Amino acid sequence: MVTTQRSRRGGLFWAILGGLVLIAGIVAIIVIPITGQPTPTATPTPATTSTSASPTPSDSPGGGEFVDPSVTAQGWVPEPITTDPETYMRAALAAASTFDTTKSSRDDWLTYLDTWFTPDTRYSAADQPKRMQSAQLELRQGVVLPQEEWDSLAAEDGRVVAVVTGDLVFVPVPEDPTGDMSIGTGDVTLTYTRSDGGDGETSYDENVRVSVQVLCGEASVPTPNTAQRAGDCKVVRYFTEPLEP
């Protein structure tokens, strides 16, 4: 008798438990669609992907010496040691848009680009430092990628490699009695590479036309403690718009 009652109590217990589980399931079916977040669509295959290693921006024309070849590890273009204006201009135009947001900050990159500069010899010795600072400020505020775009690229682990394509167009520098300064304008292809939101990367090119003024003469001020010497080419300024003849 006792065994029978236990058996009945056990059956009733399992019936109630089963009912509760069933009700919980029904409640879940009702509640989840109401409170659940939208299910994102699976990310499709990227239109273009790149699995190549980090670009090496050290493919400087001429293949000669550099002020600091190790900067390629930061994703930057090394400054060539040369007296040839065109070789130097090509490197300078590439350097102003070659960087890797995963390897350096924008400030560090711009501080590095500052080392490419030399004072404009058309101004008095007293004015030259101020003029050079103005040119470096112009680089930050009117030439290179703005901070907002850098941040957008950095948010997707982006990098840019710039390459000068085609011939340079040269313009003489007014009021330069030495003739050591020149302005070069060229087409630059910017290859952007950034995350595709998943594990891959997507790359695309943009083309710009930009100008730089360089000094290749005895008045150039070399980067201290390097193999660079007075007379080697240095940047005087970048321009906010291309200068055509």
Add this chain to the structure above:
Amino acid sequence: MGAPVAAAAALANTRTGRKIVTGVIFALLLLIVIVITPLFAIPFVIAGSTASAALTTPDGAPPTASGAWGYPLAGPYFTGRGFGYHPVVGCSYCSTNHKGYDMAQGCGATIFAAGSGTVITAGPYYGYGNAVRIDHGDNLVTLYGHMQWSSLRVTVGQSVTAGTSLGAEGNTGKSFGCHLHFEVQKSGTPVDPEPFMAALGLPLR
């Protein structure tokens, strides 16, 4: 008539009988719940799916339509760079040629298909970030760029109509600040979206 009543009375007068009656009542209630659950669960599921696809709109209203075409955003929006020569102020290393028309309502706003067609791109697309392209036939393609990652509601090959929600306004790809890059391509070449949409009775502003 008397027999069932007598049986019920007998059951109610014993402990075992009361247990049996309780069990039967419970089983009947459970059966009723199971039977009627689909009647309200299915509408809820459908409503839930609709809410998921709708994302966020200013007032829940669909975008204004004109015939088979409609705006890619519902309600008022801000405008940014237009089509053509629009240099980025303070950046000589930025492209000056803008191939589309920038519109913005805010991060997460729903982006809608402007017309009917087939989705040919749904995902990362060059500098457009997370983008959707729709082939409308007759060599006409519309592009919706910079949408939030994981927000797309369509897949490649899917047929859509004007007003189909595509994803959420975002800041992916070559973009700073949430906005929609709306581009119209004719035979593979970007054309100005403003006269294109105006000709459809949907002037952009």
